[in-house]
Amino acid sequence: MIIEFEQGKIIATQHEVVVRINGNARINLQAQIDELTLIAGANVVTAVGSGINWSLKLDSNEQLQLLADEIGIAITCY
Template sequence: MIIQFSAGKLILSPFELQARLDNGCQLYAMVDDIKFHDDALMIVADAGAVRWNIKLDSNEQLQDVKQELGIC
């Protein structure tokens, strides 16, 4: 599944999330390393020494990501 948002797009698979940003950055995270901050509309990837976060545009986008990854 691909979700477009203002900074680029998210590419979701059952095991991995890829964020391809319009500025050329590509971020990857395994599903087990992802957390969500619903109130802030943020996806947070934390794999120990590597951390990143992305703010989405809407709650609908965040819910779509959670549903696709099987996290409800």
Template sequence: MIVQFSAGKLIVTPFEVQVRLDNGCQLYAMVDDIKFHLDALMLVADAGAVRWNIRLDSIEQLQDIKDELGIA
């Protein structure tokens, strides 16, 4: 699944999330390391020593990603 947002796109598979930003930066995280902050529209990857977060444009984008990953 590909989700377009204002800063780039997310590529979501059952195992990982890739973030490809328009400035050329790419971020990767395993699904087990992903969390969602719905009120702030944030997708957060926290794998201990490596952490990043992306603010999406809408709650629908976050919900689509959660649905694709099977997260309630």
């Protein structure tokens, strides 16, 4: 599944997520599903583990819910 947001796109499968940031730098962020946390309210995706440490703010709660549905993990509420 591909989810487009203001700064780029997220490509999600059952095993991993790849984030492609628009712009000349061609930044790609990648993480296995087990390393992701989805945070409600702030609409943030974080990846921590195995040398990975990044976070990404999505445009809306709907995008976060689409991602959660696609990869099969719960959204965390703090």
